[in-house]
Amino acid sequence: MENAGKVRLRYAPSPTGPQHIGGIRTALFNYLFVKKHGGTFVFRSEDTDQTRFVPGAEEYIVDSLQWAGITIDEGIHVGGPYGPYRQSERKDMYRQYAEQLVKDGHAYYAFDTPAELEEMRERMSSQGNPSPAYDHITRQYMKNSLSLSQDETEKRLASGDAYVIRLKMPRNEELKFEDLIRGWVVFNTSQLDDKVLFKSDGMPTYHLANVVDDHLMHITHVVRGEEWLPSAPTHIMLYRSLGWEDTMPRFAHLPLVLKPEGNGKLSKRDGDRLGFPIYTLNWENPLTGEKISGLAERGFLPEAYMNFLALLGWHPGGDKEVMTPEELVESFSLDRVGKSGARFDPEKAKWINQQHIKMKTGAELAELLAPTLEAAGVSAEPAFVAAACELMKDRAVFIPDLYEQGKFLFGDDLEYDEKTVAKKWKKENAGLFENLRERLFLLEQFSESELERTVHDFMEDKGLKAGEVMPVLRLALAGGLQGPPVSAMMALLGKESCDNRLKKGFQLFNTLI
Ligand code: GLU
Numbered sequence: 127m128e129n130a131g132k133v134r135l136r137y138a139p140s141p142t143g144p145q146h147i148g149g150i151r152t153a154l155f156n157y158l159f160v161k162k163h164g165g166t167f168v169f170r171s172e173d174t175d176q177t178r179f180v181p182g183a184e185e186y187i188v189d190s191l192q193w194a195g196i197t198i199d200e201g202i203h204v205g206g207p208y209g210p211y212r213q214s215e216r217k218d219m220y221r222q223y224a225e226q227l228v229k230d231g232h233a234y235y236a237f238d239t240p241a242e243l244e245e246m247r248e249r250m251s252s253q254g255n256p257s258p259a260y261d262h263i264t265r266q267y268m269k270n271s272l273s274l275s276q277d278e279t280e281k282r283l284a285s286g287d288a289y290v291i292r293l294k295m296p297r298n299e300e301l302k303f304e305d306l307i308r309g310w311v312v313f314n315t316s317q318l319d320d321k322v323l324f325k326s327d328g329m330p331t332y333h334l335a336n337v338v339d340d341h342l343m344h345i346t347h348v349v350r351g352e353e354w355l356p357s358a359p360t361h362i363m364l365y366r367s368l369g370w371e372d373t374m375p376r377f378a379h380l381p382l383v384l385k386p387e388g389n390g391k392l393s394k395r396d397g398d399r400l401g402f403p404i405y406t407l408n409w410e411n412p413l414t415g416e417k418i419s420g421l422a423e424r425g426f427l428p429e430a431y432m433n434f435l436a437l438l439g440w441h442p443g444g445d446k447e448v449m450t451p452e453e454l455v456e457s458f459s460l461d462r463v464g465k466s467g468a469r470f471d472p473e474k475a476k477w478i479n480q481q482h483i484k485m486k487t488g489a490e491l492a493e494l495l496a497p498t499l500e501a502a503g504v505s506a507e508p509a510f511v512a513a514a515c516e517l518m519k520d521r522a523v524f525i526p527d528l529y530e531q532g533k534f535l536f537g538d539d540l541e542y543d544e545k546t547v548a549k550k551w552k553k554e555n556a557g558l559f560e561n562l563r564e565r566l567f568l569l570e571q572f573s574e575s576e577l578e579r580t581v582h583d584f585m586e587d588k589g590l591k592a593g594e595v596m597p598v599l600r601l602a603l604a605g606g607l608q609g610p611p612v613s614a615m616m617a618l619l620g621k622e623s624c625d626n627r628l629k630k631g632f633q634l635f636n637t638l639i
Contacts, residue, residue: 133165133346136201137191138336140172141183143411144418146404147470148351148383148392150190151435155380156349157196158436158458168343169201171212172336174329181412184212190406194435195428195451208343213335220330223338223368224291224323228271232367233323235289236260236270237282259319262297291324293333293363301359306347306378306460313359321360333357337364340375349378349460353391378460381439384467392470394418402472406431425524426475427494430482434475439468448481476523483525488516491528498526504536513618517610531608535618538626540605544638550597551635558588559598563628572621577613602631 137153139145145153160167169191171184188203200206210216227233238246243260246268250258258264265272270292271279283289295318302312323334330338340348358377365374383392386400397404397418407420421431429451436454437447440463449457483491492511499511506514518532534540562584569576585595599612603624609615616624 133160133163134168134344135160135165135347135349136168136170136340136343136345138170138172138339138350139187140175140178140332141180141187142175142178143180143183143394144186144405144407144409145190146392146394146397147406147421147435147438149187150194150196150406151383151438152349152351152380153191153196154194154432154435155440155458155460155463158455159347159349159460160199161455162458165346166199167197168206168208168345169198169204169211170339170343171202171214172332173212173214174217174332174335176214176327176329182409186407186409193406193422193428194431196432213330213339216335216339217329219342220335220338221324221328224330224334227293227323227364227367228291230367231294233291233293234265234271235279235283236265236268236292236320236322237274237287237289238269239288242269260292261319262295262316265292265294265320288326290322290326292320293323293360293367295320295360295363301362303358303362303377305355305358306376307381307463308355308379308465311355311358315359315363318359318363323364333360333364337361337368341365341368341370341373344373345375347378348375349380352379352382355379378463381464382467383438384469386469386471388467388469396470400472402475404470421475425498425526426479427482427486427525430479433482434478437468437474437478438470439463448478448485450485480523483519483522483528486519488512488514488519491515491519491525494525495528498529499536502529504529506536510618517614517618521610532610534604534606534609535615538623538630540627540631542601542631542634542638543606546597546607547601547635547638550601551639552594553636553639555590555594555598556632556636558590559628559632561588562595563625563632566616566628567621567625569621572617572624574613574617577616581613598635599628601635602628 135156137156139149157167169188173179184202191198198204201211224233228235246264247258250264260268267273295315297316299315300312301315302310305311321333322331324330362374365371384390385392385396392404403419403421403424405418405420406422408418408423409420410417432451432454433449436458440458442449442457443462489512492508492515495511495515499506514532514535515528518528521531522528529536562581565580565584566577569580581595585592596612597607600607600609603612603615603619
């Protein structure tokens with residue numbers, strides 16, 4: 127990589143609401159590329175559209191990145207040499223570039239009122255034009271510094287008439303660039319409109335601010351969603367017109383994140399529809415009261431989240447799909463990012479989380495499970511919780527499952543699955559099971575191997591099959607047939623709790639059938 131060690135990428139969301147996994151995926155691809163090449167990850171807030179600003183959205187996005195392990199090197203909350211990193215705080219520096227463009231003949235003042243713009247659109251539609259635009263043709267009939275005399279323009283500017291500055295898109299020129307994912311992309315300027323660069327409220331539009339900032343912040347690569355591809359020619363035209371073509375960043379447009387069914391872009395409502403969070407963290411919109419739920423609170427692991435997001439559009443070289451953040455950084459490259467949309471698959475997400483849960487130690491899981499246990503009012507020795515997590519981890523999809531599916535480990539008060547008891551318990555064997563309980567009680571070492579041996583010997587002595595004994599033990603120890611291996615479960619519970627459960631269970635089973 128020719129720029130090795132010097133790459134600077136930015137994630138530049140607009141704080142118009144919380145970002146779902148599609149947005150965080152964009153941040154992640156920027157981050158992985160930066161880490162791979164030893165560069166800098168910049169976070170910039172593109173908040174120029176004051177009408178769409180949602181309080182708290184910026185913090186929400188920063189918190190989401192932080193939770194996911196995507197560290198910001200430079201940006202809001204962190205600082206850096208090219209700040210400020212919030213566009214509203216950079217407001218005053220954009221006008222000069224827009225004015226410069228006008229002076230050099232690449233942009234112009236436009237005085238049209240909203241009513242006049244509407245009238246133009248209506249007129250063009252009625253003439254059969256399906257997508258009316260302010261462009262190299264219509265600009266000739268509108269009120270702007272290209273169609274009006276210089277005197278008239280100056281008079282309007284001096285009188286304080288509202289105006290915008292528009293980019294003068296040339297006629298019939300070929301604009302092309304090499305996208306790092308899509309290869310050569312070609313546009314003809316005649317198909318492009320004269321985008322507003324500077325608004326009447328004194329704020330730049332996204333296009334101007336984005337290009338000016340990427341230039342001033344020395345951004346080397348722009349990695350963003352495919353929805354921005356149509357904006358790329360405007361940006362390229364701006365780089366050219368501002369004389370910055372030599373240092374123009376490379377572009378990479380990521381494939382869209384699609385609904386699981388593949389029909390359209392994943393959208394904020396899909397989380398509810400699927401019963402599976404598509405956001406990182408829980409949040410309540412302070413303006414609308416609307417609530418969204420996060421994968422973090424649901425019990426997703428940050429490293430699984432990163433792994434799963436990386437696979438939304440990127441294909442690792444080999445068969446290995448379950449990867450740690452370090453492995454992702456190591457093997458990431460933009461040329462393994464596909465062009466076609468990436469389907470969001472909740473089942474795959476669950477599977478990946480499960481694999482990462484399995485990779486953790488019992489003690490690590492116990493720490494992650496602490497909030498769940500606290501909420502359930504369960505208190506247990508840390509060593510016990512760790513051992514329980516170790517036993518349960520092969521079955522958990524989300525962290526709280528370690529408790530939800532292993533509740534019976536945390537208290538002797540069990541709920542019995544009576545139907546199964548009726549099927550498995552034979553009254554005539556009651557005496558035999560009592561004998562087994564005594565044998566177990568006499569064990570000096572209540573270890574998994576001793577327990578296993580004792581149960582095995584008992585079965586042999588009494589001529590009983592595993593199918594007649596194990597389910598009954600499970601029912602007495604856990605209330606149902608679920609759970610980890612019986613002897614492991616007994617060793618974890620310890621002699622006293624086991625003996626109580628067996629005693630209580632066998633007595634109860636006699637009354638149930
Ligand atoms: N502010 C744009 C957004 O909300 C940034 C697009 C870009 O990366 O250029 O995603």
